[in-house]
Amino acid sequence: MPEGPSLRKFQLLTSPFVGQAVAKVGGSSRKINVNDLNALRLQDSQVHGKNLYLAFVAAEGPLGPAAEETVLRTEAASGASCPAQGGQEQACAPQTHPQDVRELQHSQPEVPDAAEGLGNWLRFHFGLFGSVRANEFSRANKANKRGDWKDPIPRLVLHFESGGFLVFYNCRMHWCSSPRADPTSDILSAEFHRGRALDALRAPDPICYTLLDQRYFSGLGNIIKNEILYLAKIHPLTKGSLLASSDLERLLDCAVQFSSDWLHSKLHGKGLHPQIYQKEQCPLGHAVMKGTLGPSGGFKRLTWWCPQCQPAVRSGDGHPFPGTE
Ligand SMILES: [Zn+2]
Missing domain, CATH: 1.10.8.50 (Helicase, Ruva Protein; domain 3)
Structure with missing residues (x-):
């Protein structure tokens, strides 16, 4: 699975989209209802260990009061030394205007998970070939066992109001109330x-x-x-x-x-x-x-x-690795 340095790169790819609203969603994930992300605004992006966390809040029109609030909150969150606290505060945001969200989503009956109290942070845990791409899809670089050249299927695609998009591959997602940060x-x-x-x-x-x-x-x-x-x-x-x-x-x-x-x-x-x-x-x-x-x-x-460059250290009884063989 991707290690710390890869996760940092994923986070850097997501950061230009912070502050933007999700215009369209796609992806094959069944762990979450990807449509819940429609019309939400990406508010923050953090990495802790091998997990990526994205915070979403209800988005209103670009001139609406909530949009201003979101910007302020984003600024506060990025400067905050304890992101977990910020996250809890922000968890209230979607509950403030759930009706507005539903109106914006017109016929969409689902209330975002965030508004049901599961939290507004989406946690991503990546599998062996997990990755994030910005404004491009991953293409097959070799044929599969059947000889087909099939492109990997994204778990989640987020198209933003700017026209740019983020694609997430081979990852598990779930909603949580705050990043587990240490x-x-x-x-x-x-x-x-x-x-x-x-x-x-x-x-x-x-x-x-x-x-x-x-x-x-x-x-x-x-x-x-x-x-x-x-x-x-x-x-x-x-x-x-x-x-x-x-x-x-x-x-x-x-x-x-x-x-x-x-x-x-x-x-x-x-x-x-x-x-x-x-x-x-x-x-x-x-x-x-x-x-x-x-x-x-x-x-x-x-x-x-390498047994020569990394020689075994012998303990007192002369056995190199007591208890391990
Ligand atoms: Zn060697």
């Missing part, structure tokens, strides 16, 4: 809490399990995990408790640096060139090992490592 665990946030992350890494668990724990490393996914363990020269199954503080600090530096570099290259339209992820050789020409690693009973992920 910038202190977001590796791409200036408020990322290093101390708490270091404490988590010190746990006597294999380091590659801890890195994927979204409570401490929100936005960090399997690609980042593999790459930073290679960069920091740490074997994925090394227990955090066996590593020196300086090693853990270096790993954290790699996590932050790699993620922001990845975001930077994304924003310049450049792809990622992994050193170890899905590779057969490391950059030094050593044969790479591959394994499916994860906690027992938990989610296991394909992991690549």
Whole structure:
């Protein structure tokens, strides 16, 4: 699934549409009634970890009082340090004029979910090939198993009053009252809490399990995990408790640096060139090992490592990974 840097890019694609009303909707989603979004105004866009959140409010005419209010609220929300609070306040907005919305939508009998108290934030969680596009549709870049060249089917298409549009692929959506925001665990946030992350890494668990724990490393996914363990020269199954503080600090530096570099290259339209992820050789020409690693009973992920560049750390009893084999 897309990791933190991709989500940031998705958010940047949506931001030019903030303040605009939805003129037409489309898409195959059955999780939400996409028609509920008709005539609502996109009010805010935020990213937290691997989730994108879009806030919608009832839209009136461009000169109506609600439109002015919306602009003011948008400005306040973008400057607010606690978006969750803003979100709750804004949740009331669609309830203020539900009749007006219905009138605008003429024959539309449905009341937006937002007005039913489910909240006015739409949360997007992306699947493996999930993506957001602005003013373009995704095209098939290869034939499927039957040999057909079928373009991916969007889950949601939002056409805005400006004529531009946003397309969302391979994602799950649901309405919520506010974004679940904790910038202190977001590796791409200036408020990322290093101390708490270091404490988590010190746990006597294999380091590659801890890195994927979204409570401490929100936005960090399997690609980042593999790459930073290679960069920091740490074997994925090394227990955090066996590593020196300086090693853990270096790993954290790699996590932050790699993620922001990845975001930077994304924003310049450049792809990622992994050193170890899905590779057969490391950059030094050593044969790479591959394994499916994860906690027992938990989610296991394909992991690549170089046994020469990332040697196993032995514990006191000489066994490299006690309890993991
Ligand atoms: Zn190597």
